[in-house]
Amino acid sequence: MKELDLDVLIIGAGPIGIACALECKRRNLNYVVLEKGALTNSLFNYPLNMTFFSTSEKLEIDNIPFISNNPKPTRNEALEYYRRVSTSNLLKIHLYEKVTELNKTPNGFTIQSNKSLYNAKNVIIATGFYDIPNLLNVEGEDLPKVFHYYKEAHPFSLQNIAVVGASNSSVDAALEIYRKGGNVTMIVRGDGIGERVKYWVKPDILNRIEEGSIKAYFNSEIKSIKPSEIIINTPEGEKIIANDYVIALTGYRPNFEFLENAGIDFSKDGKSIPNYNPETMESNVKGLYLAGVICGGKETHKWFIENSRIHAKQITKHIDKNRQI
Template identity: 75%
Template sequence: MTEKEVLIIGAGPIGIACALECKKRNIDYVVVEKGTLTNSLYNYPLNMTFFSTSEKLEIDGIPFISNNPKPTRNEALEYYRRVATSNELNIHLYETITDVEKQTDGTFIVISEKNTFEVNNIIVSTGFYDIPKLLGVPGEDLPKVSHYYKEAHPYVMQNTIVVGASNSSVDAALEIWRKGGNVTMVIRGATIGERVKYWVKPDIENRIAEGSIKAYFNSEIKTIKQQEVIVETPEGTKTIPNDFVVALTGYRPDFKFLETLGIELSDEGNYFPKYNPKTMETNIPNLYLAGVICGGMETHKWFIENSRIHAKVIAKDIATKQRRTKELTK
């Protein structure tokens, strides 16, 4: 049994920020991550460029130097890796948590694949990138269908359908087309997404207008078959020759895990978790949320640049509680 004051679940940028704040305040902590360091960022497309500038991705005031105004995935991986290693943060990687039990004295027993921890506080900073939003159509389980996009090379000279009109969908469509793929976009809405990066949006709109990339707006996939895809469009049902489907329809947090912890979720369809915005503490005492997971299904609400502050807020609240406990035991 390993005893710690704080256990942080998730070693993404916000989990790392929480660890830094705990270390600064001499709060005994451990970070447990089921994958690699900054696992979600690692799984981003190889050539991805962030919307934010590098200074907005910094944590704890540690400079993030980028070669361009908008940093790349590789630059971000290097930055967060150096922050974690140079500060000698206590991070356990490739260690999945299997059970969390609340004790009668208010502490938690956290069981992972490799360790058992007894902790006074838990910070959940698990992001949302692990569970894709499924299309829910026949054929979605075929090997040619992917809900993640890494690079364009597998789609060279292939008939590829990209589903969605978000940043990830647009980036994938443009990159696959430029590498020699035949790209068709299937978009549920009437236009390219409003949040698409401002320097990319004219590019995709021009490629669609000139016919280089075919786009079906106000349309949905109905069936995916081995060599074709059936799409319902305003002009009727279309049968499109197809080799690959890249369904970038978004992702969602692991709400089942939050519920097993006892965290209350709203029943409005957005699954907003209950927490105090002044402390980030949930309805379960000494159990905190940090980062994008605070937004429920509205995964665009919180991101690195506006949720970095969660780390300071949480560490301050934990330190205040520690101080009060010491005063009471004097």
């Protein structure tokens, strides 16, 4: 199968990719969205009981109301919302279709997926950052007891669990596993719980640590992981603790290799921020646009749904303007 003469091909069917599709439809741009997994694949892989930091109205796209039972919507409510937005608007989204190659041509781009070959005048990359975890790079990290994603607490009941990190995801996992009967130890590189941890959750984790229900080692790192224990470096020296599972929630990063292969340049300051025009979101490659959290490079906390929804309008406005020239 070969599809020719697309105005826009969008890579990624997360909230921002969906927002881009809505804007393309509004401007009568011939588009398609390719998503390598399920609809809003990153949200689908979030913990089952996750609650967003943002309120529901700040997660809305295209002024379509997002009604939730509480001010802070849950993962399941978000999945339902973006699913309804996509189906009710008959958006052209191809799921479980992974882009394997993206090449610039004189007239635009050729895009090869695991299913089809496409030609498009413009490409929008809205792939997020949740696919590639930041590794610990320690001995034993490849053991089956080590997880870089957390879904639910039940499998870890009555087990010795090490949770690595002090971000929202780490704190949520530690508290939930503790309340489901797990013996939780937190290993934190910094000297305290993260500053961006949800304000209604932070007192809970601090109290559990203070009372000793959850053990926390600050200014500490895992040195190695063994089948039934872990060795950690702490300010008091090396410690060996019993361990059944390690949940290393140390953050994630965009697929920089894919962006580099597409010809995108990055900042040289260690943050790997891709080169793009903040007014149009066009990268240094003409016709190739970036949308959503991927624009932050390694600084994945700077862009999220509520402050990158505007990217869809910026991009499609620029594409539409170029089409009329």
